[in-house]
Structures are given as structure tokens and as C-alpha cells.
Amino acid sequence: MTNENNTLANKRHTLAHLLAAAVIKKYPDVKLTLGPAVDNGFYYDIDFGDTKPEEKDLKDFQKNMRKMLSSWKEFTHQEVSIDEARELYSDNQYKLELVNEIAERGEKITLYTCGDFTDLCRGGHTDNPAEEINGKAFELSHMAGAYWRGDEKNQMLTRIYGIAFDTPEELAEYKEMLEEAKKRDHRKLGQELDLFTFSPLVGSGLPLFTPKGTLIRDLVIDKIQNIQKEYGYQKVTIPHITKKDLYEKSGHWEKFGDELFKVKGQSDTEFVMKPMNCPHHTQIFAGKPRSYKDLPIRFMESTMVYRDEQAGELLGLSRVRSISQDDGHVFCTPEQMKQEIKNIVNVIKEFYTSLEMLEDGKYWVSLSVRSEEKADKYLGDTSVWDKAEAVLEEVAKEENLPYKRVEGEAAFYGPKLDFQFKDALGREWQLGTAQLDFVMPARFELEYTDNDGEKKTPVMIHRAVAGSLERFMAVTIEHFAGAFPFWLSPVQVVVMPVNDEAHSEYANDVLQQLTNAGIRAEYADATESLGKRMRNAKKEKVPYIFVLGDKEKNSNTITAEGRNGEKLEDLSVADFMEKVTK
């Protein structure tokens, strides 16, 4: 017997059948609908009628699945006619709908049977579940409501979720990761660290950033803008709305018009909230005549864009309606393209190096190019595309980027380099990007006078370093579990006198020295016990706690405890400064 069907996806799909069989055993009158394999396991959507399955049922289903598994030794299948299928599912409107759709597409209708359970199915199971599936490597995790086919106009069903892996060890590892992710959940940590809040009066997806959250945002923006200044980027400022004419010209209105927030005042003018900044930035470029001597022109701006995300899809800072972009656009000649892309790559490298997120194996770069199949979806000249893709690949090679060509991932307006980061839990996030654009400059009729006196169209490069600041914060809070690198910590040091009377003068002196040196230091006086103060500071993941008592006062030194357990003793404040700025 070959084992080519023994994939994890097939195991998961098989387990969905097994789940359905266990449910039917306890509740013979439920109506089964659909039960696919998913990323971490499987689920089955079931219409329980008037029954309300409970937590206890989940346990029973799982127990029964394990029991039945030993008798599931082989899948058989048979083709049935449409009439047979309709007869079979005459009292299940969901399966009936599926049967009719299969018939309409002119495909075969197949039933798969294992043990004494039969289901409408296209196949894709393990050959011998009893032997190939480890009963300890799966479990039912939870239930939730789900509309039939995801449409809220349809019947609400019960979705039962299971997680499944090849081995019990992998299952345990996954559960541990989930547990860790829960602890690191940025919504929970964000509140504990007092970084942001939401107000029901303001609305979901619209975070309000507290002083500490704003400080982190500003530190990120300042870091990126300072790095970029070296490469000649200049800040510009645009409003958050525009007449819709801007997007009619850019083409976004036709493509994304429905998804934009519309703005209406008392006049007839139709305004729109900007979902991106590039069209506005073209208008600053177009604001005066440009010569080849002025290029490259590099604009940067940290500003909010607005997207009409569905309420159900909003999630903490990961998915919001007000999106802060650290945006940037370069207008240059075709000859300058390569150097500008290189500069952007270097900005991204320098920024993520400061976060220690750029180590080997922690990231890769997608060289996102056209797919040959769908050549017609890309705008612009083939030879220009060839050139542009070649330039990006040259940069990727010369900068030693761990890159892969990914076909079909280019934007319709040009190819790009997308930086993909793996976080501490192994999850992958796209953050930085550099994208060539041959379409927008032409649409907006941007031009510069070249040294031969001719009017030419500049190339436009879109780039993001942190991407959306909200998503960046969500990712980094979870990646660092709230323990941000020293430079990014809202509070870097908490200074604690052992007792107020004897040590507050010295402790305040140390605090002042730190503040003067540009360290963000807080003071915790001794109205609370040292133990409690230390627990508070640790909960806030403050990088260093200074505990100052007689010993420190008499020797004019500090004793510092790092949040990673590191202990620094007999240091002067200057020594400490030298250590942390290194």
C-alpha cells in the first residue's frame, strides 16, 4: 500500500468525517453541511436544529471519535446519479444545495464511506485512518456560530473546531504556542502596558494612543525618518480627505470605490477619506515645474489613512480602520531607480537591525514579479517590466538578501521587494516593502525636463519600512512579549530608593542624571514596599530597575536589575550610560 495519501491535510479531512460520525451517533437528527481541513486542523458546520450542543458534548464527541477511529480501516466510495443524491439528501437542504451545484458544474457526485459513516465528498482521505492517524494527535478545541456559506442572510450553524497534527508532540507544541500567543496577545499587553485604549463612543477599529503608546509610535517614526534623512528624504504634509476626482484620475475609484469612506458636507462636492497617500504626493510633485537636476525627489510622511474594514474583521491593532503609515515616495529617472531601491533596502535593514529582527533565518525577501499566465493583468510595457524585475533582482543579489522570486505577486503597476519577518512564535508578517510604479506617474501626467530639454515621465517608487504603525505595534508587542528593545521602551529605567528618608535625595540625583542624559526614567518612591514596586516595574517590562540604598549612596554607584535577570553592580551612572548606549 502506498502512503501518498497519508498527508496531514488528508488526515485532517478524515478527522472532519470522523467528527461528523461522532455527532450523528449522539444526535441522529442534525443536518451535516460542510467539513474541510484547515491550517491547524479541521472543522464541521452542522445544523443542530433546536438542540444546543454544550461543552460536555464536545468531550463526548472527542471520546467517541477516538473510540470509532480503531474501526475506521478503509475508505470506499461510490458514484451516484443526481436523482439518487437528491433522494438521499431530500431532508437536508444544505447537502441538496451542494448536490445541485455539483450537477450544474457537470461533475461526478461521489459518496465516501468509512466505518458505518457515509458523506457527500470529493475524496482526499488517508487510506487507513485507524493505522495512520494517531488518536492522541488531535482534539476538539471549541465551538462557534457560523452562517451557512459565511453569508449572514443564511441560517446560523454550529461550527465545531478540531486541531490535529501528525504526532502528539506536535499537537502539544502547537498548544503551547497558542498558550504563549495568548499571553503575548497585544490587546492584553497593550492594556497592561497602558499603550492604547478603545472607546465605544469613538468606535471599533479606531484606537486612541495613550502617552506611552504615542511615545513608541514617535520613536519608531523618528528612527525611520532619521535614517531616511541621510538618503535625502524630506517630510511633506497632506490632508486626510480629497475630492473623489483625485481617485478617478488615479484609477482607484474604479477599482476600489466601494471600499472607500465617503465624506459629505453641506455642498455637493464629493469627498473621500484617503486610503493611501501616493495620489496626494503626486500633486506636490506636480505643484511646480521639475528639472532632471531636482531628481530624485523623495517625500516621506507619517500619516493616517482610512479603510472601511468590516466590523467583524477588526482585531485590536492588527486590523484597524485608522491606519498610520510611515509612507514614502520617490520620483526619479529610470537611471536612478536602482540606487534608490538600494537606499530603501538599506533603510529597512538598518531599522530592523536596531530591533534585532534581521538575523539569519528570521526573515526572507519576496521578489514579487509577474506571472506569465496572467500577463494581461499587468499595466505597462513588457520591456520596462523586464528591466525593473532585473533591477530588483540585482539589488537583492548585491545586498545579499535571502530572496525568492515569487511569480504572480507583483502589483498591477510594477514588481516589488517584500520583506517577510518571522516572529518569536514562528508566525510570518510582511512589514517593509519597495515597489516600482510605472502607472501612476503617467496617469497624473507627471513630468520633468530632462537634460536634452525633453519632457519625460518620472519613475515612482512606493516604500514602507514599518508598514502600518498599528500592525507594527501589534507584531512587535507580541514578538517581544512587551519587552521592547531598550531604545523603544517607553520607560527605560525605574529608580527606587530603598527608603524615602535615607535615600530619596541620592535617588533623585541619579534620576536627574539619567534624565539629563536623555534616558526615560521614572521614580518609584517608598510609599509602597520595595517588593511591590519591583513587581510593578517588571510587569511593565521596564529594561532596568535601579535599587538605591546605603551601599549605593555611600559609594556613589548604582545597582541595577535587568528584566532579563542580569544584575549590574558598582557602576557609576556614566558606566551605565556607556553600557546601554553601546
Added chain:
Amino acid sequence: MTNENNTLANKRHTLAHLLAAAVIKKYPDVKLTLGPAVDNGFYYDIDFGDTKPEEKDLKDFQKNMRKMLSSWKEFTHQEVSIDEARELYSDNQYKLELVNEIAERGEKITLYTCGDFTDLCRGGHTDNPAEEINGKAFELSHMAGAYWRGDEKNQMLTRIYGIAFDTPEELAEYKEMLEEAKKRDHRKLGQELDLFTFSPLVGSGLPLFTPKGTLIRDLVIDKIQNIQKEYGYQKVTIPHITKKDLYEKSGHWEKFGDELFKVKGQSDTEFVMKPMNCPHHTQIFAGKPRSYKDLPIRFMESTMVYRDEQAGELLGLSRVRSISQDDGHVFCTPEQMKQEIKNIVNVIKEFYTSLEMLEDGKYWVSLSVRSEEKADKYLGDTSVWDKAEAVLEEVAKEENLPYKRVEGEAAFYGPKLDFQFKDALGREWQLGTAQLDFVMPARFELEYTDNDGEKKTPVMIHRAVAGSLERFMAVTIEHFAGAFPFWLSPVQVVVMPVNDEAHSEYANDVLQQLTNAGIRAEYADATESLGKRMRNAKKEKVPYIFVLGDKEKNSNTITAEGRNGEKLEDLSVADFMEKVTK
């Protein structure tokens, strides 16, 4: 004969009659409508029918006015019945409308005659125009279209404007001021200095700030925020939209709902663009429990608000739809109120001192308090108001502010201190403000736990230093005629080698020294003549031009020309730095 009627307003009103008489003389068939005195003179709105008056006509009217003036020695008036008036104006629908309105109000209908010209009028003229009005102290300035009664649904009339003063000298002075204002017009200078631009695709009232304009904005914001940091202000960040629920709670929806920009996505949720930041900031305060130990809490944020200004009222940066506020809100106990107001006054003082706009006679402060007549329009307890007004007055006294109590100028939610500045042309602008608010904290049910364990409502203080950055830029561009103080100049020094071959190395070295010292310096190489380069730099109002030739190179010094004509010689770069940072 008493001269109590010999006011400038009466002269101007008289001149409106004289203008009408001159027009009638040349075009007997026109229909007169309304002709009042205004701030700088007078105008008359006239229906010229099919005739189109031209520039030449203006000259004729003016000539005739002066000629007729000598015969205008006395005004007489008579009361007429409504029927007589209707008969008199039977072929002038405008006057007829006025007559009917006067009759409806039950007032007398009066006709005033001087020379051989009679007009429907309430009076208010000089007794003897020929003697009291100086024929050289007025002139007709221009014509423009104006709708009857300002309503665009009505007939378009021709408005003829005149300017008039007591003496020819005052007229000349005013015209000179106008000429100067024209030269300083921030829309013209803004373009010349490349500070901002508008795009017809984005829309009017929505400025796009170029790198130099953004730099000025950022310098202003940084300066204010740095001063404020000393007083414990912390930056926060809010989105630009909110559910309308926020403004229903604050009361703004009821008061200003029509004037807000409405935002609509695909869902039913009704969003609004924020026209102010205070309600959002209350929600950050409300985001976690607060103790008296946490107070005062001081939020600051530089952010754009949006107001649906009518297209016809938009003007450069003076009146825009996207308004950048350097906003700030303090939440404190009643006991802390006075010190917080003092701090705000000191921030405003320090900021405007850096602009040399706080000299004696250049500003005054309005202590804006309740009016006794309309006591019911103010919300909150009388005793609280008394206390608050007293606190503001104490601060004004202790800080030696040149203040005046202005009754009836308080906001409905509390009294305030408004800083009024006079610009170089003598025009007055309100920029900084500190406002006490007893209403909003209660509406949002904000609270803190006091040291007695009781829940109490904090006092809220609204404050602005620069006010709207757009209006601040419009005012300062015109006040300084583009020649910003050194710290606020986008480019502070232009370095020019006399010729490239001999001096570029030295000039670049100087440029580098300046840049390293934090000076914003640009380089102008010798591809253009020294004269042309200097003219360009002067047009851009750059504070200092360094011209570097043999003499400077050999002695390792600089020669600098200040934009005010000042000449600095034989200075080292260090000497220069010392001079300008002083």
C-alpha cells in the same frame, strides 16, 4: 451747527449717496439697491440692466462725485407713506422689497435728499458734505459682482467699492498698507517661498505642504511641544473620525451637527470627521481609573481637524477645511486650576517671545467673561464661574498681562484668556488661548478618586498656543513678509563659492561645519553668476548668505550678508554660530 454727525462712518455713508447720484447722472435707467458704509469706505450695489460698466466708468463716476460734492451743502429728509413709497419705486423691485419690509416692521419710511439726489434711507449723514468731506480723501477702488442680499439665487448686481478717510494723508497711508499687504499676501509669498500648494484634484481649502512648508510646521510644533514638556505635557494620538455617538454625548451634535463632515462606509454606522479634539481626549482620560495622585494629566497633540467651510469663504491658508491644531487639554482638580493656567500663559509667552511678537503694544489679552444680560446662555454653577473668572484675573495680574475684561466673550462652558496679537500692518489676530471648561468633564462622566476616597469630576482646560497652524502660517508669513526669524527659516544660510574651481572645496567644508552644527544650510554652486545666486537667496528671504572667495579661504573665515543688510566679516564659523544662537 454741532458737528456730532461728522463721523467717518457718516462721511462714508454720505459718499455712498454721492456715488449713486454720479451713477444715475450717467446711467439714468439703473436700479439702485443698497449702499452702506463699511470698514474702509463704502459701496453701492446697483442693477445696471444690460449695461456693463467698465473701468473708464469708475473714473467718470469719481470725477463727477468730486464735482457734485461742492454743491452738496445740506441733507433734507421727509417721511412718506407706504403708498407714496411704493409709487415712487414701482419700477425698482429691490427698493420695493425694502419698503415692504420697513412697513412690515412698522417703522417710518424716510427719503433723504442732498443736491438733486434723493434716496430711500434711514439717515446718518454728515450735515454739510461740501464742507466736511475732503474730495481728495476718497476714491473709487474697484467693482465686483454681488448677489442681491448675498443670496446666489437672486439677481447678480454690480457692487462699486470706494475707500474713504478723513484726510488725504490717511487715505494714502491706507493705500500704502494695502499695497504692502498685497506684497506680503501669504498666497503669493507661499508660492514664491515654495511652502505649500493646492491641487484642483484634491480640492480647495485642502493645502498640500511641501518640504519647506512642512519644516516650518514641524519647527513650530517642536518648539511648542518642547516648551510644554517642561510643564509635564505628554503627546497622545487619536484618529480623525469617530462615531457620531461621541458628539451626541458631548452636545456638539445638537449644536453644530449640520456643520460637520459626515463619513459613510458600507455599514450603517454613522461616522463624523472630528472638528475638534477634546471629546476624543476625554476618552483617553476615561480609558483607565484615575486617582488625585495622577492629576494634573496634560495631553498635547498636533493633529488635523475638519470643518465644512463654504467654498466661497476659503482663502489661502487663512481659511481652510483641514485645520492643523496644536491642541492640548489639562485635566486637574479645582485647586490645581490656577497653576495650570499660569503654566499655559508661560508657554504662550515663551513661544511668542521667540518670535519677537510679545513686545509692549504688540499684543493684549482678552479676559473673556460672562455678560450679565445673557446669564442663561452659560452652563454651570454661578459660584464656580465667579471663582474661575477670579482665578483667570489673578493670573492675568500676577503675570503682568496687558488685559481687558471683555463681557459676553466667554465660551458657554467657561471663561477664557485670549491672546490678541497686532501684526506689522496693525491687523489684530487671536492666536493663543486658555479656556476653563466645567461642562465637558461632567457630560462625559469623567472622574478621579480624591484623597478622601470620593469620586470627583476634574476641571478641564483647553489651550492653544499657535492656534491653527495654517492660520498661524498665514499670519506670520504676512507679519514677517516671509522673512521668518532665524530659528524658523526653512533655509538659514546659503553658502556660495565665488568660483567653483578655486573655492568649492573650502565652501563645502564650511557647509559641512554648518550642517554639523545643526544649521539648515544650502549650497549654491557657481554655474550661475554670483549676482543671480544672491538675488535668488534674497528672494527666498534666507537670513544669511555666505560669499566665500580667496580672502575667506586664506584666512579660514567667512563673510556673511544678512537679509537686513547687516554685513559680518572676518568671522570663524564658530563665531557665527555663537552670534546666531545667542
